[in-house]
Amino acid sequence: MSGCILRRSTVAGFLLLGGLFLVWEVIARGRWSSGQLPSISEVAGRLLNSDARNLLVGELLATARLSLFGFTVGGLAGIALGLAHGLYPAVRQTTGMFVEGLRPLPTVALIPLGLLFLGMDESLNVAITAFACCWPAFVGTRDAVRGVSPILLETARGLGLKPGRIARHVILPAIVPEILTGLRIGLGIALAVEVSLEMVVSTRGIGALAMTAAFSGRTADLYAAIVLVGLLGFMFNKGFIMLQRMAVRRYGLSAGGRA
Structure with a gap:
């Protein structure tokens, strides 16, 4: 059915x-x-043209690489910070105000600061993308750890389980679904921020190519770039769902939400 x-x-x-x-x-x-709106056949023609396709795909791969790099850095940082805030009240009380002040900061506000310290380099894109997608992972991890039932932990300790087995059989199944949900949200944010940065401060990537096409009146190239960004986002999402399902099967976890 x-x-x-x-x-x-x-x-x-x-x-x-x-x-x-x-x-x-x-x-x-x-x-x-x-x-200003090319036909589908014109856009498809640009995607099928070998020279244009090689250019578009090359820039798209550059965007994908930087997006995934920034996502990885930001995701790991968010998980580490979330674990610290969830497990250690002293850390949460000491740094909570600072973190909550940074979290709503718009990523575009960091561009001038990033240019000052990093210049117009790929490290700028990675740093700002990591900052943007850090917070969904942080919130998901922090709330998941704080949501683990103390009764479950006390019961596990009462049964004589060692800390390693408690982490594997009690804490991990409780927190991983929410962490994966936060990471999935962060992956979409990483792509959006990376493309936006390319439109503003980069000369490489599908975002920069789209802006160049728009200014030069090459509307077919512009729409082809937009279509490819949409396909890349779709592939990112589907790929992450596959990894999420593998984790569910491997560790016997709850899926934590549907695709």
């Missing part, structure tokens, strides 16, 4: 996408088109 529903939803999704593409093509070829 669930498989049938899944197939129907997949077919419905493809039909909706096809319908949107059809409307796009009709509008682009209609007399009311302003010329």
Whole structure:
């Protein structure tokens, strides 16, 4: 039954996408088109052209690399900080005000500071992307650790379980689902921030290519870049879901939410 529903939803999704593409093509070829919207066939032609495709894919891979690098750094930092705040009240009381002051800070506000210390280098993109996607991992980890039932911990200790087994069989199943949810949110943020940074301060990446195409009037290249960013985000999400399911099967955890 669930498989049938899944197939129907997949077919419905493809039909909706096809319908949107059809409307796009009709509008682009209609007399009311302003010329700022290329047809689907033009965009597809750019993606199928070997020279344009190599350029677009090369810039997209640069974006993917920096996004994943920043996500990894920020995710690990967020998990470490979340564990410290969740496990040690003294750390939470000492640094809580400072952390809560940093958390709502817009990432764009860090660009001038990053330029001052790091210059227009890839390290700037990685640092700001890491800052942006650190916080979902931090919040998920902190709340998950603080949400572990003290009764479960006391029961485990009463049964004579050693700290390692308590961590493996009690704490880990309780916190990993929320950590994975925070990381999944952070991955989407990492891609969005990286593309935005490329549009503002970089000369490489799909964001920089999109801005160059927009300023030079190459609308087909611009829309091709947008389509590729959407596909990259889709692949990031699906790839993370696969890793999440592998973790669930490997460690016998709760999925912590559906795709």
